[in-house]
Amino acid sequence: MRRRMLISATATAIAVTTTLLTTTTAGAVEQSKADKDYCTKQGGMYDTFVPLAEGQEMGGSEGLCVFWDTAHKTKISVTAxxxxxxxxxxxxxxxxxxxxPNPRPVGVAMGNPGDAYCYQLGGTLNFNGPVGYWVIKGQEHSPKFENTTDLCVFADMSAMDSWGLLYHAGGVVRGQDLTHKWRASRRCEPEVTEDSDATEPPVVDPGVEPPVIGPGGEMPYYRDEDVAVTEDDE
Known part of the structure; x- marks a missing residue:
């Protein structure tokens, strides 16, 4: 009796595990397709990149969206x-x-301004420079500018090439301007209707001042004293 119960429990556990793995894999494939579709819709070229370190193929892969400026032969890469x-x-x-950008970078990245800026942003260099790089899968044995990139990886695992970030911080666009290509930034844009003027600035709540940029150029934040307190809030 116990043997039958054990066999039954084991079979159930295997079935549940298989279902979870199948569901997870299907979800990942569906998300990857959505990322690829959005990339191409924004004018980018989607490819799967794999890392090389000192000429050795490493495990893992990343779907990158690469935007080209063919006239100036520049590009910028970002995870799709x-x-x-x-x-x-x-x-x-x-x-x-x-x-x-810090005009006097210090540390191991002193010889590479792109690397130094990545560190300044709190990112981590991932297979970059003499150590290695990312290359389009299937083209590992013929790396060149067109099929390779570096990546500055942030704590949330989002990543893009450090040189593209550095140039953009200086007002120079490499590849294409991504300002309004991010889905998140597009969701924050005011909706334009037939009755609205697209050139008009968004309406600002008179009780709250615009976001303040930190002294070091940090992301926008609101100070407590900027928020108006009404009788209803007390």
């Missing part, structure tokens, strides 16, 4: 998942609200 995220990511905030 971050580009298609419903809410702001650290990569999006770093791009749309860039702090001023």
């Amino acid at each position: 998942e971050a580009l298609n995220a419903d809410k702001p990511t650290l990569a999006e905030l770093a791009y749309n609200h860039p702090p001023k």
Whole structure:
């Protein structure tokens, strides 16, 4: 009797695990397709990139959206998942609200301004420079500028190439301007109707001042004293 119960319980556990794995895999595939579709809709080129370290193929992969400026032969790469995220990511905030680059970077990245800026943003270099790089899957043995990129990875796992971030912080667009290509930033844009003027600025609540940028160029935040207190709030 106990043997039958054990076999039955084991079979049930296997069935549940299989269902969960199938559901998770299907969900990941569906999300990956959505990220790819959004990338191409915004004018980017989607590819799966894999990391190389000192010429050795490493595990893992990342779906990147690459935007090209063919006239000037420049590009900028960002994880497609971050580009298609419903809410702001650290990569999006770093791009749309860039702090001023430190004119005197210190540490291991002194020889590479892009790396130094990545560190300044709180990011981590992932297979970059002499250590390695990311290359389009299937093209590992023929790396070149067109099929490789570096990645500055943030704590929320969003990532984009550090040189693209650095140039944009200086007012120079590499590849294409991503300011309004992030799904999260597009969701925050005011809706334009036939009765509205798209050139008019959004209405600002007179009781609250615009966001204040921190002294070091940090992301916008509200100070407590900026928020008006009414009788209903007390």
